[in-house]
Amino acid sequence: MTVVSEPKGASPPRRRSFYDKDVQAIVWQAVFLCVVVAIGWFLYRNTMQNLAARNIKTGFDFLGSEAGFEIGETLIAYSPAANYTRALAVGFLNTLQVAIIGIVLATLLGIAVGIGSLSKNWLVAKLTAGYIHFLRNIPVLLQIVLWYTILISERFLPGPRQAEAFLGIFATQRGVYFPVPQAHAGWTAALVGFLLAAVALTLMSRWNAQRREDTGTARSLFLPGVALLMGVPFLAWALNGAPTAIDWPTLRGFNLSGGARITPEFAAVLFGLTVYTSAFIGEIVRSGIMAVPKGQTEAARALGLKPSVILRKVILPQAMRVIVPPLTSQYLNLTKNSSLSVAVGYPDLVNVANTTINQTGQAIEGVTIIMIVYLVTSLATSAFMNWYNERIALVER
Amino acid sequence: MLKRSLIAVATATLALGICTTANAGSRLDAVKARGQLVCGVNTGLAGFALADSTGKWTGIDVDLCRAIAASMFGDAEKVRYVPLNTQQRFTALQTGEVDILSRNTTWTLTRDTQQGLNFAATLYYDGQGFMVAKKLGVKSAKELDGAAVCVQPGTTTELNLADYFRANNMKFKPVVIENLQEVNAAFFAGRCDVLTTDASGLAAILTKDAPNKGADHVILPELISKEPLGPAVAQGDEQWIDIVRWTIFALLEAEEYGISSTNVEQLAKDTTNPNIARILGKTPGMGKAIGLPEDWVVRAVKAVGNYGQMWDRHIKPLGLPRGLNNLWNKGGLMYAPPIR
Numbered sequence A: 001m002t003v004v005s006e007p008k009g010a011s012p013p014r015r016r017s018f019y020d021k022d023v024q025a026i027v028w029q030a031v032f033l034c035v036v037v038a039i040g041w042f043l044y045r046n047t048m049q050n051l052a053a054r055n056i057k058t059g060f061d062f063l064g065s066e067a068g069f070e071i072g073e074t075l076i077a078y079s080p081a082a083n084y085t086r087a088l089a090v091g092f093l094n095t096l097q098v099a100i101i102g103i104v105l106a107t108l109l110g111i112a113v114g115i116g117s118l119s120k121n122w123l124v125a126k127l128t129a130g131y132i133h134f135l136r137n138i139p140v141l142l143q144i145v146l147w148y149t150i151l152i153s154e155r156f157l158p159g160p161r162q163a164e165a166f167l168g169i170f171a172t173q174r175g176v177y178f179p180v181p182q183a184h185a186g187w188t189a190a191l192v193g194f195l196l197a198a199v200a201l202t203l204m205s206r207w208n209a210q211r212r213e214d215t216g217t218a219r220s221l222f223l224p225g226v227a228l229l230m231g232v233p234f235l236a237w238a239l240n241g242a243p244t245a246i247d248w249p250t251l252r253g254f255n256l257s258g259g260a261r262i263t264p265e266f267a268a269v270l271f272g273l274t275v276y277t278s279a280f281i282g283e284i285v286r287s288g289i290m291a292v293p294k295g296q297t298e299a300a301r302a303l304g305l306k307p308s309v310i311l312r313k314v315i316l317p318q319a320m321r322v323i324v325p326p327l328t329s330q331y332l333n334l335t336k337n338s339s340l341s342v343a344v345g346y347p348d349l350v351n352v353a354n355t356t357i358n359q360t361g362q363a364i365e366g367v368t369i370i371m372i373v374y375l376v377t378s379l380a381t382s383a384f385m386n387w388y389n390e391r392i393a394l395v396e397r
Numbered sequence B: 001m002l003k004r005s006l007i008a009v010a011t012a013t014l015a016l017g018i019c020t021t022a023n024a025g026s027r028l029d030a031v032k033a034r035g036q037l038v039c040g041v042n043t044g045l046a047g048f049a050l051a052d053s054t055g056k057w058t059g060i061d062v063d064l065c066r067a068i069a070a071s072m073f074g075d076a077e078k079v080r081y082v083p084l085n086t087q088q089r090f091t092a093l094q095t096g097e098v099d100i101l102s103r104n105t106t107w108t109l110t111r112d113t114q115q116g117l118n119f120a121a122t123l124y125y126d127g128q129g130f131m132v133a134k135k136l137g138v139k140s141a142k143e144l145d146g147a148a149v150c151v152q153p154g155t156t157t158e159l160n161l162a163d164y165f166r167a168n169n170m171k172f173k174p175v176v177i178e179n180l181q182e183v184n185a186a187f188f189a190g191r192c193d194v195l196t197t198d199a200s201g202l203a204a205i206l207t208k209d210a211p212n213k214g215a216d217h218v219i220l221p222e223l224i225s226k227e228p229l230g231p232a233v234a235q236g237d238e239q240w241i242d243i244v245r246w247t248i249f250a251l252l253e254a255e256e257y258g259i260s261s262t263n264v265e266q267l268a269k270d271t272t273n274p275n276i277a278r279i280l281g282k283t284p285g286m287g288k289a290i291g292l293p294e295d296w297v298v299r300a301v302k303a304v305g306n307y308g309q310m311w312d313r314h315i316k317p318l319g320l321p322r323g324l325n326n327l328w329n330k331g332g333l334m335y336a337p338p339i340r
């Protein structure tokens, strides 16, 4: 902070009085803050007193006690003997899983639909416009329940005992089962190798871009890139025992077991959220593209650029600046809408927290946890998108 | 759903935060002043609480509320029913939205203590069972290793299920859906191998909701838990819980002494049995003691019959045997302390 001292004697020191606007503003804000704090404190104290009077347990120590209920899908190890904290963590990871995959798919689908709705092809334009208007106006809860009803119906998909494998994949009313490589150090090494190769490639392409700036020439990274991304994981795999065993799903007792599975609950929530949000994103992309002045396209065309290049290199980069802020709120909406999982039993955070609330009777604590987790997730998403927005805003030359 | 939870907590905080006075007056006075009993019931379970197309509620849980309203107001219709699912029921009681929760709810230690509820008595001794499709060919719950199981959240059912499979070293995949209709639909669509809840609930679902009139499904013989179902009230009002508790005892005493809806008025006038005279208020004292009119039992039994009549009207049609719910002197567990 720099302090600029006024030249001495330039003006008589101002006397602050209560009638001074600045002073009044500060006083009022202080009063307002006090009132808010007082109300908050009053509500808190009263709530605590009343909970105590009604003999309702308070506090967060329930988080350490045994949950006692099973959860259908978990990304981390979990059993009914685990505590509530772990159960809630399972729920939160499930929320993240469906939200992140949903955001990626909804964005891809939304961009396709948005571009399609501006197509000169009458049929494509009308179909995509219809898609947007139709799906935007059906409540997302209804869409999720509809997907679920379809996915678990024996009319569309066979039961686990009737299902027949196609390339080792079973599509049943209890989900899609597919073969995966059996867990082995070789596969872990391959994954690590792939990640390292990806990091190396990113660094190389940065360096390449710098070189292009400096010298105007750059080599294509395509072949070395492919070699790196495929070669390194392959070597890592080969050097660590070259495992080839595959975990095939097979019918055992009532159900298929082995392999990996996508449950109908997850799929219904994912499809519902993706399709619904993609309609909004489509509309955002469309208006973003329309916001780019026509002259840009015309100029690009005059330069002889191909339509696909014009879209990728001229239009979309400029449209992004209009698109990103409303896109952020769609991402936040999608994440929050994932709490509709409760309707079809996908064990997201709200689902697990609701059960926790009911088993422990500690509603206020449970809902506080839900609110804090969603708040932090939303703030993190916004922060990331703001960062991205600033980054692309700087592209301006 | 998020919105719903938020609203729930908002109302909970507001109700608990502001209505400091709610605790001060007695529930009995509040209900009398209102002229109506507010009764939390199931969203729709045959035999317990089910609304017909005209909005008229029937069932054994409903009858208990009708009996209380009848003994307070002389009119069994003076009840407002609030349908509550598994997740809403306790909050509704804690915040005072309902006067009584009469909704196939299991009496457990945590609910009775740290959740701020008090259970008045057991209205129905039940146990948890399993329903499967006949075509699976399963004969016993012990054969269910690896099954997919449909269950409602926030129930004792959910916990017993996990306990049972853990104890028997078996695995299962739960499909946990909040809404009763939805969870039934998922089961009947074939999403799960097993549907589990209280045996009475299974019987109701089998008779009312199953496709093909229930011919394709069976309830397995094992009951894996004790589920004493009964009405609960909020803690801290002794008089109110006494009224609920002794209404149930009165309905049981009525059955034991052969008092029924058809003969109750007659008996109230000319009984010579001192016990019956006391119960029916011919010899005054009991009504005053509990804070109700002297003919409280007459009014209640006239409205809903005795416990046996309630059972025959609502539970018998589900094909359930009286079993544990018989009177103590007929081989059951129903034993009411004396009204004297």
Ligand SMILES: N[C@@H](CCC(=O)N[C@@H](CS)C(=O)NCC(=O)O)C(=O)O
Pocket (backbone or CB within 6 Å): B042, B043, B044, B045, B084, B085, B086, B104, B105, B106, B152, B154, B155, B156, B157, B178, B179, B180, B197, B198, B201, B202, B227, B229
């Ligand atoms: N007795 C158990 C379970 C009672 C229960 O809620 N059962 C289910 C299945 S029969 C039910 O009545 N659901 C109706 C609803 O959610 O409205 C408990 O108190 O936790």
